[in-house]
Each structure stands twice: as structure tokens, then as C-alpha cells.
Amino acid sequence: MKDWRSLLRPESFLEVVRSHSTMAENVLLMCRRAARLLACLGGHVGERKHNSRGLKRPRNQMQR
DSSP states (O other): OOOTTGGGSHHHHHHHHHHTHHHHHHHHHHHHHHHHHHHHHHTTSSHHHHHHHHTTSHHHHHHO
């Protein structure tokens, strides 16, 4: 593979993500679940910061 450096550029990375959109969606779902689990396990350590950022628009993210 001689164009592994081109994968480091954001444009080609977006092209790869678009070509593998279903895999990217699965990864995003796994990341969201992991983040939710970490938030639950972490308790109220970063709760205030997390709530001010994330709970304003949960339904918009779920519809995508």
C-alpha cells in the first residue's frame, strides 16, 4: 500500500467513511453505547458537564 498516507488526510478519510457508511454507523452506535455506559459507570463525576452539553438535543442525534 503506497497511499496509506492519503488515508491520513480528512478528505480521503471522509470518502472511506462514506463508502463504508453502514460500518461507520455501527461504529458510531457502539461508541455511543460505550459513552453511555461510561457515563453510567462514572456516576456523577462529570454529570454536570455532560448534561449541559448532551441532553439538549438527544432526539436529533437518535433520528440520524
